[in-house]
Amino acid sequence: MKKKTLIVCGIDIGGTNTVFGLIDLKGNILYKDSFSTNANDSPESYIGQLSRKILSETQKRKDEFKLVGIGIGAPNGNYYTGEMIDPPNFSWGTIPLAEMISSKLGVPCALTNDANAAALGEMKFGAAKEMKDFAVITLGTGLGSGLVVNQKVVYGKNGHAGELGHCIVKKNGRKCSCGLKGCLEAYVSASGILRTVKHYLKREPSSLLSEVPRDELCSKDIYVAALQGDKIAQKAFLETGEILGEFLATTVCHFHPEAIFLLGGLTNAGELLFDPVIEAMERNLLSVFKGQVTVIPSGLPGADSAILGAGALAWDAFKK
Amino acid sequence: MKKKTLIVCGIDIGGTNTVFGLIDLKGNILYKDSFSTNANDSPESYIGQLSRKILSETQKRKDEFKLVGIGIGAPNGNYYTGEMIDPPNFSWGTIPLAEMISSKLGVPCALTNDANAAALGEMKFGAAKEMKDFAVITLGTGLGSGLVVNQKVVYGKNGHAGELGHCIVKKNGRKCSCGLKGCLEAYVSASGILRTVKHYLKREPSSLLSEVPRDELCSKDIYVAALQGDKIAQKAFLETGEILGEFLATTVCHFHPEAIFLLGGLTNAGELLFDPVIEAMERNLLSVFKGQVTVIPSGLPGADSAILGAGALAWDAFKK
Numbered sequence: 001m002k003k004k005t006l007i008v009c010g011i012d013i014g015g016t017n018t019v020f021g022l023i024d025l026k027g028n029i030l031y032k033d034s035f036s037t038n039a040n041d042s043p044e045s046y047i048g049q050l051s052r053k054i055l056s057e058t059q060k061r062k063d064e065f066k067l068v069g070i071g072i073g074a075p076n077g078n079y080y081t082g083e084m085i086d087p088p089n090f091s092w093g094t095i096p097l098a099e100m101i102s103s104k105l106g107v108p109c110a111l112t113n114d115a116n117a118a119a120l121g122e123m124k125f126g127a128a129k130e131m132k133d134f135a136v137i138t139l140g141t142g143l144g145s146g147l148v149v150n151q152k153v154v155y156g157k158n159g160h161a162g163e164l165g166h167c168i169v170k171k172n173g174r175k176c177s178c179g180l181k182g183c184l185e186a187y188v189s190a191s192g193i194l195r196t197v198k199h200y201l202k203r204e205p206s207s208l209l210s211e212v213p214r215d216e217l218c219s220k221d222i223y224v225a226a227l228q229g230d231k232i233a234q235k236a237f238l239e240t241g242e243i244l245g246e247f248l249a250t251t252v253c254h255f256h257p258e259a260i261f262l263l264g265g266l267t268n269a270g271e272l273l274f275d276p277v278i279e280a281m282e283r284n285l286l287s288v289f290k291g292q293v294t295v296i297p298s299g300l301p302g303a304d305s306a307i308l309g310a311g312a313l314a315w316d317a318f319k320k
Numbered sequence: 321m322k323k324k325t326l327i328v329c330g331i332d333i334g335g336t337n338t339v340f341g342l343i344d345l346k347g348n349i350l351y352k353d354s355f356s357t358n359a360n361d362s363p364e365s366y367i368g369q370l371s372r373k374i375l376s377e378t379q380k381r382k383d384e385f386k387l388v389g390i391g392i393g394a395p396n397g398n399y400y401t402g403e404m405i406d407p408p409n410f411s412w413g414t415i416p417l418a419e420m421i422s423s424k425l426g427v428p429c430a431l432t433n434d435a436n437a438a439a440l441g442e443m444k445f446g447a448a449k450e451m452k453d454f455a456v457i458t459l460g461t462g463l464g465s466g467l468v469v470n471q472k473v474v475y476g477k478n479g480h481a482g483e484l485g486h487c488i489v490k491k492n493g494r495k496c497s498c499g500l501k502g503c504l505e506a507y508v509s510a511s512g513i514l515r516t517v518k519h520y521l522k523r524e525p526s527s528l529l530s531e532v533p534r535d536e537l538c539s540k541d542i543y544v545a546a547l548q549g550d551k552i553a554q555k556a557f558l559e560t561g562e563i564l565g566e567f568l569a570t571t572v573c574h575f576h577p578e579a580i581f582l583l584g585g586l587t588n589a590g591e592l593l594f595d596p597v598i599e600a601m602e603r604n605l606l607s608v609f610k611g612q613v614t615v616i617p618s619g620l621p622g623a624d625s626a627i628l629g630a631g632a633l634a635w636d637a638f639k640k
Contacts, residue, residue: 132477133474133476133477133481147574147575149469149470149472149474149575150469150470150472150474152469152470154453154469154470154574154575155576156453156575156576156577157452157453157576157577157578157612157613158576158608158612160576160606160608160609161453161573161574161575161576162573162574162575163573163606163608163609164573164574166573166606167569167570167573167574168566168569168570168604171566178606178607179607180604180606246488246491249487249488250487250488250570251574253481253482253483253484253486253487254467254474254481254482254484254487254571254574254575255467255469255474255476255481255482255574255575256475256476256477256478256480256481257476257477258477284488284500286480286483286486286498286500287498287499288478288480288483289480289483292477292478293477
């Protein structure tokens with residue numbers, strides 16, 4: 001009998017869409033699909049739908065491939081407990097997600113948050129293959145982070161380590177959705193840069209961005225305006241980048257990574273974001289660290305990085 | 321023939337004194353001695369003197385004990401290269417210290433900085449025996465730190481990780497000896513609290529501390545005055561503790577340690593320091609971290625913690 005190729009299923013659960021892929025040990029995606037998450041349905045019906053879709057695909061390929069495990073990246077996914085802990089934008093509360101999926105599919109399932117999954121993906125399939133220590137910062141609606149030290153994701157005491165978005169960078173600063181004031185995420189994220197722009201638009205309405213209705217304004221508009229020479233948009237990227245760069249100098253003092261990967265929507269702005277980040281980080285570094293840490297985009301294709309990260313989690317957990 | 325007991329030699333090199341001890345696997349100190357470092361002599365003559373002292377003691381015990389390795393904690397000691405890299409208050413420049421000592425004594429030698437050695441000591445012989453993740457902060461003339469993640473000291477890309485003293489906590493703040501402005505160490509250290517007190521004494525000279533000549537003032541005077549109810553001394557401890565506590569919230573976001581150990585002279589002030597540290601840290605923490613991290617003194621006897629740390633380094637490196 002021909003030996004079957006081992007595969008895992010990598011799942012990325014977002015508030016809007018769920019994407020999953022069947023992935024081999026080299027990171028080839030044999031199949032991928034996505035569907036609407038419908039976060040207001042019951043978690044049971046969601047998990048039923050997801051499981052049927054995966055089973056249907058693995059059944060079709062059962063003569064050639066063997067599914068050995070599931071990896072999931074999800075908001076507030078806890079690696080230690082396998083629980084998705086009352087994530088924002090979901091009405092599910094806290095659910096034992098890994099256990100629920102594992103019992104449906106009959107294979108082990110590992111869970112972590114999306115930023116940690118991205119870090120694992122970078123390490124197994126991306127630009128961090130040879131790196132011992134690195135960080136991944138995801139700049140979406142919020143700011144997530146995954147830290148790798150000595151080639152292991154840092155989970156800390158109970159799986160919540162690497163919450164850099166809620167480090168306080170401005171004493172008594174902007175109110176953050178977490179309840180604290182002055183969190184990094186309140187400045188450096190798609191929602192953070194929007195707040196910065198709206199703040200400036202109040203004082204200086206002569207901007208290309210004034211033409212966009214305030215509640216439709218998104219970070220892409222800011223990027224496009226900045227490229228067209230809009231001063232407020234450019235200032236917003238400069239400030240956002242500087243705050244992130246100053247903060248990353250502190251991350252470097254903690255564990256001196258070889259690289260810091262910036263991922264997510266905001267990074268489409270390219271050097272508008274990266275230049276001030278790097279400049280501010282270097283300016284705030286002790287001489288032994290200067291010029292030592294690369295700040296770069298992900299080495300994975302954007303569209304697939306989330307499921308590759310979730311797949312890497314499964315390979316890491318279940319490949320004996 | 322009776323089997324010999326294996327021992328290591330733990331050495332703590334300070335700018336003023338060198339302390340060394342012969343230490344067994346359980347952390348028993350069989351012998352210890354200290355001598356003046358004379359940091360202005362040549363490193364060769366210093367190493368000659370140190371080696372002779374160690375050899376003389378190991379020779380006396382050679383029928384019963386076998387020396388298997390040397391561990392050294394020293395300022396700017398680099399674990400990866402074994403070099404002591406141009407430390408402040410020494411006229412030695414950069415020297416291959418581990419190699420020089422190893423060739424004199426005929427056993428392997430490992431080197432790291434004093435704060436990393438303290439962390440290893442805490443892990444092997446102290447209060448962190450069962451801990452996976454923790455931090456050690458040493459509050460001496462400067463502020464040193466040793467971080468342990470997944471039971472390993474974090475050395476980073478080239479051995480300099482864990483330089484928390486040079487994280488910037490106040491933009492354009494106090495000038496630090498490293499050349500940057502607003503470093504944690506410029507506020508939170510024996511020299512930092514002295515600067516705080518001198519700053520207040522200029523404005524409010526009615527303090528017990530005004531009676532001490534300014535160039536003789538030391539952190540112990542501040543502690544004693546604070547206990548006697550001196551407002552400036554109390555305010556200085558409060559501010560110093562708050563700055564450290566706010567900063568430690570950021571450290572917790574990075575790797576969520578189980579405990580943060582505070583060591584060194586300033587910690588003799590007890591709750592005068594610990595209370596504001598804990599209060600400010602908790603106030604700045606995301607809810608998932610609140611009440612989760614203990615901030616405590618070292619679990620090792622102060623006088624021996626440095627050589628026990630250096631001994632732990634040797635056991636860690638050379639016990640196969």
